[in-house]
Amino acid sequence: MERIPVAGPSITQREIDYVTEAVTSCWYGNANHFHDRFERAFADYIGTKYAVALPSCTSAIHLSLAALGVGPGDEVIVPDVTWIASAAPVEYVGASPVFADIDPDTWCLSPESLARNITERTRSVIIVDLYGNMPRMDELLAIARQHDLTVIEDAAEAFGSEYRGRKAGLFGDAAVFSFHGSKTMTTGEGGMFVTDRKDLYDRALILRDHGRVPGDVSFFNREVAFKYKMSSFQAAIGLAQVERAEELVARKREIFGWYSARLADLPNITLNPEPAHVRNSYWMSTIVLDPALGLTKERLVRELAARQIDSRPFFYPLSHIPAYRDRSEAKQAQAQNAVAYRVSPYGVNLPCGLSLTEAQVDRVCAEVRSILDSVAASPQKAA
Ligand SMILES: *Cc1c(COP(=O)(O)O)cnc(C)c1O
Numbered sequence: 001m002e003r004i005p006v007a008g009p010s011i012t013q014r015e016i017d018y019v020t021e022a023v024t025s026c027w028y029g030n031a032n033h034f035h036d037r038f039e040r041a042f043a044d045y046i047g048t049k050y051a052v053a054l055p056s057c058t059s060a061i062h063l064s065l066a067a068l069g070v071g072p073g074d075e076v077i078v079p080d081v082t083w084i085a086s087a088a089p090v091e092y093v094g095a096s097p098v099f100a101d102i103d104p105d106t107w108c109l110s111p112e113s114l115a116r117n118i119t120e121r122t123r124s125v126i127i128v129d130l131y132g133n134m135p136r137m138d139e140l141l142a143i144a145r146q147h148d149l150t151v152i153e154d155a156a157e158a159f160g161s162e163y164r165g166r167k168a169g170l171f172g173d174a175a176v177f178s179f180h181g182s183k184t185m186t187t188g189e190g191g192m193f194v195t196d197r198k199d200l201y202d203r204a205l206i207l208r209d210h211g212r213v214p215g216d217v218s219f220f221n222r223e224v225a226f227k228y229k230m231s232s233f234q235a236a237i238g239l240a241q242v243e244r245a246e247e248l249v250a251r252k253r254e255i256f257g258w259y260s261a262r263l264a265d266l267p268n269i270t271l272n273p274e275p276a277h278v279r280n281s282y283w284m285s286t287i288v289l290d291p292a293l294g295l296t297k298e299r300l301v302r303e304l305a306a307r308q309i310d311s312r313p314f315f316y317p318l319s320h321i322p323a324y325r326d327r328s329e330a331k332q333a334q335a336q337n338a339v340a341y342r343v344s345p346y347g348v349n350l351p352c353g354l355s356l357t358e359a360q361v362d363r364v365c366a367e368v369r370s371i372l373d374s375v376a377a378s379p380q381k382a383a
Contacts, residue, residue, distance in 0.1 A: 057178030108135030314347025
Protein backbone atom coordinates (compact mmCIF):
# COMPACT_ATOMS: atom_id res chain seq x y z
CA MET A 1 0.00 0.00 0.00
CA GLU A 2 1.30 3.43 -0.95
CA ARG A 3 2.20 5.70 1.96
CA ILE A 4 0.25 8.99 2.01
CA PRO A 5 2.47 11.97 2.90
CA VAL A 6 1.19 14.70 5.21
CA ALA A 7 2.22 17.62 3.00
CA GLY A 8 3.90 18.50 -0.27
CA PRO A 9 3.91 21.03 -3.09
CA SER A 10 2.39 21.40 -6.52
CA ILE A 11 5.17 21.81 -9.10
CA THR A 12 4.34 22.39 -12.78
CA GLN A 13 6.22 23.14 -15.98
CA ARG A 14 6.00 26.86 -15.10
CA GLU A 15 8.20 26.41 -12.00
CA ILE A 16 10.63 24.24 -14.00
CA ASP A 17 10.84 26.79 -16.84
CA TYR A 18 11.45 29.75 -14.52
CA VAL A 19 14.06 27.98 -12.41
CA THR A 20 15.82 26.83 -15.58
CA GLU A 21 15.90 30.43 -16.81
CA ALA A 22 17.24 31.59 -13.42
CA VAL A 23 20.06 29.07 -13.30
CA THR A 24 20.92 29.69 -16.95
CA SER A 25 20.87 33.45 -17.19
CA CYS A 26 20.28 35.21 -13.85
CA TRP A 27 23.84 36.12 -12.96
CA TYR A 28 25.97 39.27 -13.06
CA GLY A 29 23.87 42.34 -13.83
CA ASN A 30 20.78 40.14 -14.24
CA ALA A 31 21.10 38.45 -10.82
CA ASN A 32 18.01 40.10 -9.30
CA HIS A 33 15.66 39.55 -12.25
CA PHE A 34 13.48 36.99 -10.43
CA HIS A 35 13.70 38.63 -7.00
CA ASP A 36 12.27 41.83 -8.42
CA ARG A 37 9.45 40.06 -10.26
CA PHE A 38 8.66 37.77 -7.33
CA GLU A 39 8.57 40.57 -4.76
CA ARG A 40 6.36 42.74 -7.01
CA ALA A 41 3.95 39.90 -7.82
CA PHE A 42 3.75 38.86 -4.16
CA ALA A 43 3.13 42.41 -2.92
CA ASP A 44 0.42 42.84 -5.58
CA TYR A 45 -1.27 39.56 -4.63
CA ILE A 46 -1.37 40.41 -0.92
CA GLY A 47 -2.05 44.11 -1.49
CA THR A 48 0.98 45.50 0.40
CA LYS A 49 3.28 48.26 -0.77
CA TYR A 50 6.56 46.46 -0.08
CA ALA A 51 7.82 42.88 -0.04
CA VAL A 52 11.32 41.54 0.68
CA ALA A 53 12.20 37.93 -0.24
CA LEU A 54 14.22 36.17 2.48
CA PRO A 55 15.76 32.74 3.18
CA SER A 56 12.97 31.74 5.61
CA CYS A 57 10.03 32.98 7.62
CA THR A 58 12.16 32.62 10.75
CA SER A 59 14.56 35.20 9.33
CA ALA A 60 11.58 37.36 8.34
CA ILE A 61 10.35 37.42 11.97
CA HIS A 62 13.87 38.18 13.20
CA LEU A 63 14.17 41.00 10.67
CA SER A 64 10.74 42.39 11.62
CA LEU A 65 11.62 42.52 15.31
CA ALA A 66 15.00 44.11 14.57
CA ALA A 67 13.49 46.66 12.16
CA LEU A 68 10.87 47.56 14.79
CA GLY A 69 13.66 48.11 17.31
CA VAL A 70 12.57 45.38 19.75
CA GLY A 71 15.46 44.50 22.06
CA PRO A 72 16.74 43.62 25.54
CA GLY A 73 14.24 44.32 28.33
CA ASP A 74 11.25 44.14 26.00
CA GLU A 75 8.48 41.55 26.20
CA VAL A 76 6.80 40.21 23.08
CA ILE A 77 3.47 38.40 23.37
CA VAL A 78 3.14 35.25 21.25
CA PRO A 79 0.27 32.72 21.18
CA ASP A 80 1.18 29.63 23.20
CA VAL A 81 0.13 27.27 20.39
CA THR A 82 2.20 27.80 17.25
CA TRP A 83 5.38 26.59 15.61
CA ILE A 84 8.47 27.55 17.64
CA ALA A 85 9.63 29.80 14.77
CA SER A 86 6.99 32.36 15.83
CA ALA A 87 8.72 32.78 19.20
CA ALA A 88 12.42 31.87 18.84
CA PRO A 89 13.42 35.12 17.03
CA VAL A 90 12.21 37.12 20.05
CA GLU A 91 15.33 35.86 21.78
CA TYR A 92 17.56 36.52 18.76
CA VAL A 93 17.02 40.24 19.49
CA GLY A 94 17.46 39.78 23.26
CA ALA A 95 13.78 40.24 24.20
CA SER A 96 11.55 37.81 26.16
CA PRO A 97 8.55 35.89 24.79
CA VAL A 98 5.32 35.83 26.80
CA PHE A 99 2.91 33.02 25.94
CA ALA A 100 -0.77 34.00 25.76
CA ASP A 101 -3.71 31.62 25.39
CA ILE A 102 -5.59 30.79 22.21
CA ASP A 103 -9.25 31.24 21.46
CA PRO A 104 -11.37 28.03 21.30
CA ASP A 105 -13.27 29.24 18.24
CA THR A 106 -10.31 30.30 16.09
CA TRP A 107 -7.32 28.36 17.54
CA CYS A 108 -5.50 31.72 17.26
CA LEU A 109 -4.42 34.29 19.87
CA SER A 110 -7.21 35.19 22.31
CA PRO A 111 -7.85 38.94 22.65
CA GLU A 112 -8.75 38.49 26.34
CA SER A 113 -5.48 36.70 27.02
CA LEU A 114 -3.51 39.28 25.03
CA ALA A 115 -4.96 42.04 27.19
CA ARG A 116 -4.27 40.10 30.41
CA ASN A 117 -0.60 39.55 29.54
CA ILE A 118 0.31 43.15 28.76
CA THR A 119 2.80 44.69 31.19
CA GLU A 120 4.86 47.87 31.23
CA ARG A 121 7.57 46.03 29.33
CA THR A 122 5.35 44.74 26.51
CA ARG A 123 6.58 46.17 23.26
CA SER A 124 5.11 44.03 20.53
CA VAL A 125 2.71 41.19 19.73
CA ILE A 126 3.13 38.44 17.16
CA ILE A 127 -0.30 37.39 15.86
CA VAL A 128 -0.33 33.96 14.21
CA ASP A 129 -2.93 32.91 11.60
CA LEU A 130 -2.90 29.29 12.75
CA TYR A 131 -3.38 26.53 10.15
CA GLY A 132 -4.78 29.14 7.72
CA ASN A 133 -7.50 30.47 9.99
CA MET A 134 -7.70 34.13 11.05
CA PRO A 135 -7.97 35.37 14.64
CA ARG A 136 -10.46 37.94 16.02
CA MET A 137 -8.30 40.52 14.33
CA ASP A 138 -10.36 43.68 14.98
CA GLU A 139 -10.24 43.09 18.73
CA LEU A 140 -6.54 42.16 18.76
CA LEU A 141 -5.57 45.25 16.78
CA ALA A 142 -7.70 47.52 18.98
CA ILE A 143 -5.93 46.21 22.09
CA ALA A 144 -2.53 46.63 20.45
CA ARG A 145 -3.36 50.18 19.42
CA GLN A 146 -4.65 51.06 22.87
CA HIS A 147 -1.39 49.88 24.49
CA ASP A 148 0.88 51.23 21.78
CA LEU A 149 2.21 47.79 20.82
CA THR A 150 3.73 47.11 17.42
CA VAL A 151 2.20 44.16 15.59
CA ILE A 152 3.84 41.45 13.52
CA GLU A 153 1.38 39.18 11.70
CA ASP A 154 2.84 35.69 11.30
CA ALA A 155 0.94 34.64 8.17
CA ALA A 156 3.29 31.70 7.45
CA GLU A 157 0.32 29.33 7.36
CA ALA A 158 -2.24 31.68 5.85
CA PHE A 159 -1.18 32.47 2.31
CA GLY A 160 -4.43 33.36 0.54
CA SER A 161 -6.61 33.54 3.67
CA GLU A 162 -8.85 36.56 4.16
CA TYR A 163 -10.41 38.48 7.03
CA ARG A 164 -13.28 40.82 6.16
CA GLY A 165 -12.25 40.62 2.52
CA ARG A 166 -8.64 41.61 3.20
CA LYS A 167 -5.77 39.20 2.71
CA ALA A 168 -3.69 37.73 5.52
CA GLY A 169 -0.52 39.81 5.61
CA LEU A 170 -2.29 43.17 5.80
CA PHE A 171 -2.84 43.30 9.56
CA GLY A 172 0.39 44.34 11.24
CA ASP A 173 3.13 46.90 11.06
CA ALA A 174 4.82 44.05 9.22
CA ALA A 175 3.74 40.55 8.21
CA VAL A 176 5.72 37.45 7.34
CA PHE A 177 5.21 34.36 5.17
CA SER A 178 6.96 30.99 4.89
CA PHE A 179 7.73 29.13 1.68
CA HIS A 180 8.98 25.98 3.42
CA GLY A 181 8.27 22.82 1.43
CA SER A 182 5.21 22.01 3.52
CA LYS A 183 3.55 25.39 3.07
CA THR A 184 0.73 26.30 0.65
CA MET A 185 3.15 28.02 -1.70
CA THR A 186 6.78 27.02 -1.59
CA THR A 187 10.25 27.91 -2.81
CA GLY A 188 11.81 24.85 -1.13
CA GLU A 189 12.95 27.06 1.74
CA GLY A 190 12.14 30.74 1.84
CA GLY A 191 10.16 33.54 3.38
CA MET A 192 8.77 37.02 2.77
CA PHE A 193 8.60 40.20 4.81
CA VAL A 194 5.79 42.58 3.79
CA THR A 195 4.85 46.02 5.04
CA ASP A 196 3.15 49.26 4.04
CA ARG A 197 5.54 51.29 6.19
CA LYS A 198 8.31 52.89 4.14
CA ASP A 199 10.48 53.39 7.24
CA LEU A 200 10.32 49.68 8.13
CA TYR A 201 10.96 48.64 4.55
CA ASP A 202 14.05 50.86 4.30
CA ARG A 203 15.30 49.61 7.67
CA ALA A 204 14.74 45.96 6.66
CA LEU A 205 16.72 46.42 3.43
CA ILE A 206 19.74 47.71 5.37
CA LEU A 207 19.52 45.16 8.19
CA ARG A 208 19.21 42.21 5.82
CA ASP A 209 22.36 43.15 3.89
CA HIS A 210 25.06 43.49 6.55
CA GLY A 211 24.17 47.08 7.29
CA ARG A 212 24.66 48.22 3.72
CA VAL A 213 22.42 50.78 2.06
CA PRO A 214 20.88 49.33 -1.14
CA GLY A 215 23.03 50.15 -4.15
CA ASP A 216 26.18 50.78 -2.11
CA VAL A 217 29.13 48.89 -3.58
CA SER A 218 31.85 50.60 -1.59
CA PHE A 219 31.88 48.05 1.28
CA PHE A 220 31.44 50.84 3.80
CA ASN A 221 28.90 49.08 6.04
CA ARG A 222 27.05 51.36 8.45
CA GLU A 223 26.42 48.79 11.18
CA VAL A 224 26.69 45.13 12.08
CA ALA A 225 23.58 43.35 10.84
CA PHE A 226 22.47 40.16 9.05
CA LYS A 227 22.68 38.53 5.63
CA TYR A 228 19.18 37.43 4.64
CA LYS A 229 18.53 36.96 0.95
CA MET A 230 17.01 34.14 -1.07
CA SER A 231 18.65 32.74 -4.20
CA SER A 232 17.35 33.61 -7.65
CA PHE A 233 16.41 29.92 -8.13
CA GLN A 234 14.09 30.16 -5.13
CA ALA A 235 12.72 33.49 -6.35
CA ALA A 236 12.02 31.89 -9.75
CA ILE A 237 10.01 29.07 -8.16
CA GLY A 238 8.27 31.64 -5.96
CA LEU A 239 7.21 33.74 -8.95
CA ALA A 240 5.66 30.69 -10.61
CA GLN A 241 3.87 29.74 -7.39
CA VAL A 242 2.47 33.20 -6.72
CA GLU A 243 1.22 33.37 -10.32
CA ARG A 244 -0.68 30.19 -9.43
CA ALA A 245 -1.81 31.49 -6.03
CA GLU A 246 -5.54 31.13 -6.50
CA GLU A 247 -5.15 27.63 -7.94
CA LEU A 248 -3.06 26.55 -4.91
CA VAL A 249 -5.49 28.03 -2.39
CA ALA A 250 -8.50 26.57 -4.24
CA ARG A 251 -6.84 23.16 -4.06
CA LYS A 252 -6.30 23.48 -0.28
CA ARG A 253 -9.94 24.45 0.13
CA GLU A 254 -11.05 21.55 -2.05
CA ILE A 255 -9.02 19.08 0.03
CA PHE A 256 -10.60 20.40 3.22
CA GLY A 257 -14.02 20.10 1.55
CA TRP A 258 -13.35 16.42 0.85
CA TYR A 259 -12.56 15.84 4.54
CA SER A 260 -15.50 17.88 5.68
CA ALA A 261 -17.92 15.93 3.48
CA ARG A 262 -16.70 12.64 4.99
CA LEU A 263 -16.10 13.57 8.64
CA ALA A 264 -18.34 16.49 9.57
CA ASP A 265 -21.13 14.17 10.74
CA LEU A 266 -18.92 12.59 13.43
CA PRO A 267 -20.14 13.96 16.77
CA ASN A 268 -16.83 13.59 18.59
CA ILE A 269 -14.49 15.54 16.33
CA THR A 270 -14.15 19.22 15.37
CA LEU A 271 -12.73 20.28 12.00
CA ASN A 272 -10.88 23.54 11.23
CA PRO A 273 -13.00 26.58 12.05
CA GLU A 274 -13.94 29.12 9.40
CA PRO A 275 -15.54 31.98 11.32
CA ALA A 276 -17.88 34.52 9.72
CA HIS A 277 -15.91 37.12 7.72
CA VAL A 278 -13.01 34.67 7.23
CA ARG A 279 -11.83 32.79 4.20
CA ASN A 280 -9.67 29.99 5.62
CA SER A 281 -7.00 28.74 3.21
CA TYR A 282 -6.78 25.48 5.23
CA TRP A 283 -3.01 25.06 5.17
CA MET A 284 -3.58 21.92 7.27
CA SER A 285 -6.83 19.97 7.31
CA THR A 286 -7.13 19.23 11.00
CA ILE A 287 -9.37 17.36 13.40
CA VAL A 288 -9.63 17.92 17.14
CA LEU A 289 -10.95 14.90 19.04
CA ASP A 290 -13.41 15.15 21.88
CA PRO A 291 -11.33 14.51 25.03
CA ALA A 292 -14.11 12.17 26.23
CA LEU A 293 -12.99 9.67 23.57
CA GLY A 294 -9.79 9.18 25.56
CA LEU A 295 -7.76 9.17 22.33
CA THR A 296 -4.70 11.41 22.34
CA LYS A 297 -3.11 12.96 19.26
CA GLU A 298 0.04 10.86 19.73
CA ARG A 299 -1.97 7.65 19.67
CA LEU A 300 -3.98 8.66 16.59
CA VAL A 301 -0.78 9.67 14.75
CA ARG A 302 0.72 6.26 15.61
CA GLU A 303 -2.39 4.36 14.53
CA LEU A 304 -2.49 6.20 11.21
CA ALA A 305 1.25 5.65 10.65
CA ALA A 306 0.69 1.91 11.10
CA ARG A 307 -1.84 2.19 8.25
CA GLN A 308 0.67 3.96 5.95
CA ILE A 309 -0.80 7.41 6.55
CA ASP A 310 1.40 10.29 7.71
CA SER A 311 -0.17 12.87 10.00
CA ARG A 312 1.11 15.39 12.52
CA PRO A 313 0.26 16.24 16.09
CA PHE A 314 -1.30 19.67 16.66
CA PHE A 315 1.43 22.04 17.88
CA TYR A 316 2.22 21.57 21.57
CA PRO A 317 1.90 24.67 23.72
CA LEU A 318 5.32 26.35 23.58
CA SER A 319 5.16 26.58 27.37
CA HIS A 320 5.01 22.76 27.45
CA ILE A 321 8.02 21.86 25.27
CA PRO A 322 11.52 21.32 26.67
CA ALA A 323 12.86 24.47 24.99
CA TYR A 324 10.75 26.65 27.31
CA ARG A 325 8.93 24.61 29.94
CA ASP A 326 11.22 25.17 32.92
CA ARG A 327 11.25 28.96 32.69
CA SER A 328 9.14 31.12 34.96
CA GLU A 329 7.21 32.65 32.02
CA ALA A 330 6.38 29.13 30.81
CA LYS A 331 5.19 28.08 34.27
CA GLN A 332 2.81 31.02 34.33
CA ALA A 333 1.50 30.08 30.88
CA GLN A 334 1.02 26.44 31.93
CA ALA A 335 -1.21 27.60 34.77
CA GLN A 336 -3.17 30.16 32.75
CA ASN A 337 -3.59 28.91 29.18
CA ALA A 338 -6.51 26.53 29.67
CA VAL A 339 -7.65 26.50 26.05
CA ALA A 340 -4.17 25.74 24.70
CA TYR A 341 -3.88 22.80 27.08
CA ARG A 342 -7.41 21.59 26.31
CA VAL A 343 -7.18 21.67 22.48
CA SER A 344 -3.57 20.78 21.72
CA PRO A 345 -3.50 17.22 23.16
CA TYR A 346 -6.35 16.14 20.89
CA GLY A 347 -5.56 17.74 17.52
CA VAL A 348 -4.16 15.97 14.46
CA ASN A 349 -3.25 17.41 11.04
CA LEU A 350 -4.36 15.00 8.35
CA PRO A 351 -2.63 14.55 4.96
CA CYS A 352 -3.21 17.63 2.83
CA GLY A 353 -0.35 17.86 0.34
CA LEU A 354 -1.29 19.59 -2.88
CA SER A 355 -1.09 16.37 -4.92
CA LEU A 356 -3.46 14.47 -2.60
CA THR A 357 -6.32 12.74 -4.43
CA GLU A 358 -9.93 12.34 -3.38
CA ALA A 359 -9.41 8.57 -3.32
CA GLN A 360 -6.60 9.03 -0.80
CA VAL A 361 -8.88 11.20 1.35
CA ASP A 362 -11.42 8.36 1.19
CA ARG A 363 -8.80 6.01 2.56
CA VAL A 364 -7.70 8.41 5.33
CA CYS A 365 -11.29 9.02 6.43
CA ALA A 366 -12.16 5.32 6.43
CA GLU A 367 -9.15 4.66 8.68
CA VAL A 368 -9.97 7.57 11.00
CA ARG A 369 -13.53 6.25 11.35
CA SER A 370 -12.35 2.72 12.02
CA ILE A 371 -9.85 3.90 14.66
CA LEU A 372 -12.55 5.99 16.36
CA ASP A 373 -14.94 3.02 16.28
CA SER A 374 -12.42 0.68 17.85
CA VAL A 375 -11.63 3.23 20.58
CA ALA A 376 -15.33 3.70 21.30
CA ALA A 377 -15.75 -0.10 21.51
CA SER A 378 -12.89 -0.54 24.00
CA PRO A 379 -12.10 2.77 25.68
CA GLN A 380 -9.67 1.19 28.15
CA LYS A 381 -7.24 0.64 25.23
CA ALA A 382 -7.13 4.32 24.52
CA ALA A 383 -4.48 5.50 26.96
C1 LIG B 1 6.42 27.41 9.03
C2 LIG B 1 6.21 28.47 10.04
C3 LIG B 1 7.20 29.42 10.36
C4 LIG B 1 8.63 29.31 9.93
O1 LIG B 1 8.86 29.19 8.61
P1 LIG B 1 10.33 28.87 8.06
O2 LIG B 1 10.24 29.34 6.65
O3 LIG B 1 10.52 27.39 8.20
O4 LIG B 1 11.32 29.65 8.85
C5 LIG B 1 6.88 30.45 11.22
N1 LIG B 1 5.67 30.55 11.78
C6 LIG B 1 4.71 29.65 11.53
C7 LIG B 1 3.37 29.84 12.17
C8 LIG B 1 4.96 28.57 10.68
O5 LIG B 1 4.00 27.64 10.47
